Amino acid sequence: MIHPFFEGILLGITVSVSLGPALLALLQTSVKHGIKTGIFFAIGIFTSDLIVVMVAYFGASQIVTNSSTHKLFGIIGGSILIIFGLFQISRKMQKSEQVKAIREIKVKNPGVLPYYFKGFLLNIANPFLWAFWLTSVIAISSSYRGNRLAIVLFLSGTLGTVLATDILKCILANKIKLTGNPYVKLWINRIVGIIFILFGVFVIINVMAVIPNPMK
Numbered sequence: 693m694i695h696p697f698f699e700g701i702l703l704g705i706t707v708s709v710s711l712g713p714a715l716l717a718l719l720q721t722s723v724k725h726g727i728k729t730g731i732f733f734a735i736g737i738f739t740s741d742l743i744v745v746m747v748a749y750f751g752a753s754q755i756v757t758n759s760s761t762h763k764l765f766g767i768i769g770g771s772i773l774i775i776f777g778l779f780q781i782s783r784k785m786q787k788s789e790q791v792k793a794i795r796e797i798k799v800k801n802p803g804v805l806p807y808y809f810k811g812f813l814l815n816i817a818n819p820f821l822w823a824f825w826l827t828s829v830i831a832i833s834s835s836y837r838g839n840r841l842a843i844v845l846f847l848s849g850t851l852g853t854v855l856a857t858d859i860l861k862c863i864l865a866n867k868i869k870l871t872g873n874p875y876v877k878l879w880i881n882r883i884v885g886i887i888f889i890l891f892g893v894f895v896i897i898n899v900m901a902v903i904p905n906p907m908k
Contacts, residue, residue, distance in 0.1 A: 696842040700849025703828070706887045707850065708857035714815040715861075721807055722862040730862030732804040736811025738855040744822055745847055748829035766899030769831025770892040776824065777888030831895045 714737050722730030815821060829847070836842040 696836065696846040697849040700846035700851075701853045702887075703846075703891060704850040704853025705857065706891070707824075708854050708861075709883070714811065714818065715858075717814055718811065718858060719861060721810075725807070727862050729804050729807050731859055732808040733811035734855065734858035734862060736808040736813075737815045737858060738851065739808075740812045740816035740821070741825070741851055741854060744816065744825045745829060745851065748822075748826045749833070749843070749847070751826070751829075763834070763899050766831055766834030767896055769827050769834060770895035770899070772823075772827045773831060773892030773895065774889050776827075777885040777890075777892060780885030780888060781882050782885075831892075835895050835898045 718730060718733050718737065721733045829843075832846055833843055836846070
């Protein structure tokens with residue numbers, strides 16, 4: 693059995709390559725205002741992720757209380773993750789989502805703190821963020837049968853990986869032209885979708901295999 697922390701890293705890598713408004717803004721900020729500003733933007737995103745995960749976790753701990761609800765919510769959560777994956781695979785890239793490299797030499801920078809709050813607000817205002825983390829936390833809580841240590845290790849691996857990869861994106865922002873290529877983005881979405889589907893299947897198989905059917 694894979695350690696929960698490393699399973700969390702796998703999900704974190706999947707989340708980190710998902711192309712959403714916060715990621716596109718992060719890349720643009722890093723290119724236009726520099727690595728330091730981009731890192732503060734990334735920390736703002738991380739803070740919002742952490743808050744949503746904590747809200748979702750404490751909510752899930754009240755919902756998932758016994759083996760029957762573990763199984764039910766594990767299946768529901770895994771199914772929704774599969775739906776997320778199918779959405780990512782079928783999603784088409786809009787021209788408005790293409791990222792353009794910004795290489796202005798002189799750009800007035802108001803400081804890094806506003807970009808922290810910008811990253812925080814932009815990410816936390818995304819309804820997909822809430823839906824994704826709530827679904828994931830419930831699914832993970834069900835998969836690990838409410839084992840707090842395993843859940844904390846898993847989520848630590850996930851959130852730590854997301855933050856680390858976001859900072860890496862800031863450092864490698866000079867590669868932004870590749871990210872702006874719509875064909876590259878299309879295939880990234882397909883790969884992410886496949887991983888979400890596999891992860892959803894893993895959760896469903898895990899709760900079905902470990903938790904006995906109370907009706908038997």
